[in-house]
Amino acid sequence: MTILTKQARDLWKTDVLVVGSGSAGATAAITAAREGASVALVERYGFMGGTSTMVLDTFYGFYTPGDPPRKVVGGIPDLVVDALMERKVALIRPNTYGAGNGVTYDPEVLKIVWEQLAHEAGVKLLYHTLVVDVIKEADKITGVLAINKREALKIEADVIIDASGDADVAAHAGVPFESAEDGPVQSLTTTFRMLNVDTDVARAVKKDKLHALMAEATASGKYDLPRKEGSVHITPFEGVMATNMTRVAEIDPTDPVQLTSAEIEGRRQAEVYAAFLKDFVPGYEKSVLADLSTQIGVRESRRIFGEYRLTKKDVLAARSFEDAIAQCGAPIEDHHSGGDTIWEYLPEGETYGIPYRCLKPQRVEGLLVVGRCLSADHDAHASVRSMGQCMAMGQAAGASAALSVKSGVTPRNLSVTELRNRLMKLGAVVD
Ligand SMILES: Cc1cc2nc3c(=O)[nH]c(=O)nc-3n(C[C@H](O)[C@H](O)[C@H](O)COP(=O)(O)OP(=O)(O)OC[C@H]3O[C@@H](n4cnc5c(N)ncnc54)[C@H](O)[C@@H]3O)c2cc1C
Numbered sequence: 260m261t262i263l264t265k266q267a268r269d270l271w272k273t274d275v276l277v278v279g280s281g282s283a284g285a286t287a288a289i290t291a292a293r294e295g296a297s298v299a300l301v302e303r304y305g306f307m308g309g310t311s312t313m314v315l316d317t318f319y320g321f322y323t324p325g326d327p328p329r330k331v332v333g334g335i336p337d338l339v340v341d342a343l344m345e346r347k348v349a350l351i352r353p354n355t356y357g358a359g360n361g362v363t364y365d366p367e368v369l370k371i372v373w374e375q376l377a378h379e380a381g382v383k384l385l386y387h388t389l390v391v392d393v394i395k396e397a398d399k400i401t402g403v404l405a406i407n408k409r410e411a412l413k414i415e416a417d418v419i420i421d422a423s424g425d426a427d428v429a430a431h432a433g434v435p436f437e438s439a440e441d442g443p444v445q446s447l448t449t450t451f452r453m454l455n456v457d458t459d460v461a462r463a464v465k466k467d468k469l470h471a472l473m474a475e476a477t478a479s480g481k482y483d484l485p486r487k488e489g490s491v492h493i494t495p496f497e498g499v500m501a502t503n504m505t506r507v508a509e510i511d512p513t514d515p516v517q518l519t520s521a522e523i524e525g526r527r528q529a530e531v532y533a534a535f536l537k538d539f540v541p542g543y544e545k546s547v548l549a550d551l552s553t554q555i556g557v558r559e560s561r562r563i564f565g566e567y568r569l570t571k572k573d574v575l576a577a578r579s580f581e582d583a584i585a586q587c588g589a590p591i592e593d594h595h596s597g598g599d600t601i602w603e604y605l606p607e608g609e610t611y612g613i614p615y616r617c618l619k620p621q622r623v624e625g626l627l628v629v630g631r632c633l634s635a636d637h638d639a640h641a642s643v644r645s646m647g648q649c650m651a652m653g654q655a656a657g658a659s660a661a662l663s664v665k666s667g668v669t670p671r672n673l674s675v676t677e678l679r680n681r682l683m684k685l686g687a688v689v690d
Contacts, residue, residue: 267404267411271383273299275660276416278390278403281309282318282646283630283653284422285373290335290657290685291420292380296664299414300382301405303389304553307373308366309424311646313553314450316494316501317352317361320647323588324359325607331586334686335657336650342372348495355466355490356602358589358645365495388412390423393431399624399669400432418660418670419626422653425513426561426632434620434628435564439511442637445558445594446508449525452550453491453500453536453543461500461542462493472539482535485528487598491536500546504532508596512560525555558594558631558644565634566671567616574642577605579690582675583612585651586688591641603638612690613643615675618656624669627656651687658682 274296277288285307288300306312318340322328340362343349348365377384387407394402394413402415421428426436438444464472469491476482489504505528507521533548572578574591588610591603605611617634618627628634629652631644656670658681663670666677679689 267413270412270414271299272415273297273383274416274664275299275418275420276301276403276414277420277422278428279309279421279423279630280307280373281422281424281630282311282649284309284420285377286335286650286653287420287422287629287657287660288382289376289380290654291661292382293335294658294661296661298382299385299416300377301385301388301390301403301414303387305386306370307377308370310556312366312370312373314556315646316366317363317492318646319354319358319361320587320589320645321362322360323608323610324354324357324590324604328360329588329608331588331610331688332647332651333688334682335654336647337686338376339372339650342376343369350495352492356592357604358592363492363494390427393428395432398622400428400626403428417625417664420656420660421626421628421632422630424557424560424631426563426628429563429620429623429626429628429632430561432623432626434623434626436561437564438513438561443595444512444560444637445641446506446596447510447512447521447525447558448503448507448556448594449505449529450552450556451502451529451533451548452494453502453533453546454498454549456498456500456546457542458493458498458500459542461491461540464540464542466490469540473535476535476539483531484535485598488600489532502532505529506594507555512557518555522555526551559637559640561632562640563628563632563634564621565617565628566619566621567614567634569613569617569633569635569639569643571636571638574611574639575603575605577609577611580612580614582615583689584615584618584655584679584682584687585613585648586610586690587613587643587645587648589642589645589648591638593638593641613648613652615655615659615678618652619671624671627659627670629653629656654685654687655682658685
């Protein structure tokens with residue numbers, strides 16, 4: 260990276276730099292700016308939201324499974340849901356696999372909502388720019404190097420929040436991590452929507468019936484359906500059903516060569532699943548395939564090693580932590596390489612804490628890592644990765660970064676009591 264360093268132009272000096280604008284990064288940037296820090300947000304695509312706007316349409320994790328559901332995410336994430344509800348493009352929808360109620364929304368409008376909240380908070384946003392390396396002084400990260408079509412840039416910050424999903428910043432900075440090279444990571448999925456569906460008829464087809472029809476289609480030999488229990492769900496719009504059906508397994512999402520073949524395979528499968536729906540499932544007779552996800556959905560890539568590593572045992576025991584900055588009641592949902600999905604549940608209605616230590620990487624100062632690349636083992640990750648929790652982690656990192664800058668300490672040394680108190684004032688659920 261020496262050549263890039265020499266040529267790079269200084270773009271910004273900012274209190275807080277957030278890399279990646281997915282659920283975690285968007286919430287981190289909005290929170291830190293609302294808390295008074297100067298904030299820059301760098302995103303490689305031309306819109307905010309990451310997986311929340313380019314792959315999906317349902318926030319899980321806001322509510323615990325079971326009856327009655329308990330709301331366990333609050334604060335800035337509520338502003339996002341409220342803005343969608345006010346526009347009448349969101350609805351509460353029970354999950355058919357027991358993951359609790361979801362908030363199903365229009366992802367196109369969510370792009371606008373994220374931008375408006377970021378703009379109102381005063382976040383400086385730079386799209387179409389990829390962070391490719393870091394600047395360090397001894398153990399402290401002081402900035403990043405980024406490139407776009409026009410130039411190479413240096414952006415300096417007191418605190419950097421890695422919300423890239425893939426822990427790009429942490430990996431460049433020398434934080435230890437686990438990835439597809441060390442063990443299995445979850446499969447990838449290209450989502451799509453079906454338009455022109457008779458939704459009244461289609462929603463009457465329950466999960467078991469759909470799976471029986473999939474088995475029938477597979478047995479006919481004409482439909483190659485790798486995932487045998489994929490799902491479809493209603494959207495806020497009449498005639499539109501959304502899917503989570505395709506499965507591309509054994510891919511390292513940080514390898515562009517493997518990711519290229521995954522993109523092609525995901526779209527190929529989408530066409531086959533769409534044909535299956537049209538040919539076999541009541542309500543889809545006149546439907547058309549639309550809105551393939553902007554890119555294939557990546558569930559898991561790098562997971563960093565932080566001061567603490569959340570484990571499967573913590574999740575299933577609904578463990579409490581003194582430094583919890585958020586709560587999660589979502590089951591372990593492992594989309595492994597076979598035809599089914601493995602679900603493991605917490606005791607009904609209970610939650611576990613997400614420790615602040617899981618956002619604090621080993622070895623590197625001045626950095627917080629949030630969202631799906633936090634410090635967790637493979638199984639714990641399969642629970643804690645829901646977008647509700649990614650937003651809650653983002654909120655915690657944003658608040659921590661702003662407080663750290665204000666009080667002149669590193670995020671590692673920030674008083675966790677002070678952070679938790681501030682989060683509670685913002686409306687977060689920490690215990
Ligand atoms: C197919 C699929 C289905 C799922 N279903 C659900 C569901 O129904 N409900 C739910 O709650 N969760 C679901 N999840 C999980 C959830 O969507 C993700 O865990 C969550 O969205 C991750 O958010 P994030 O902010 O950590 O990362 P991401 O959303 O991946 O965001 C990372 C952002 O960083 C940007 N970026 C990456 N690298 C760089 C770089 N070097 N420079 C600049 N920008 C960069 C990316 O473009 C992106 O915008 C699903 C996931 C998948 C893949």
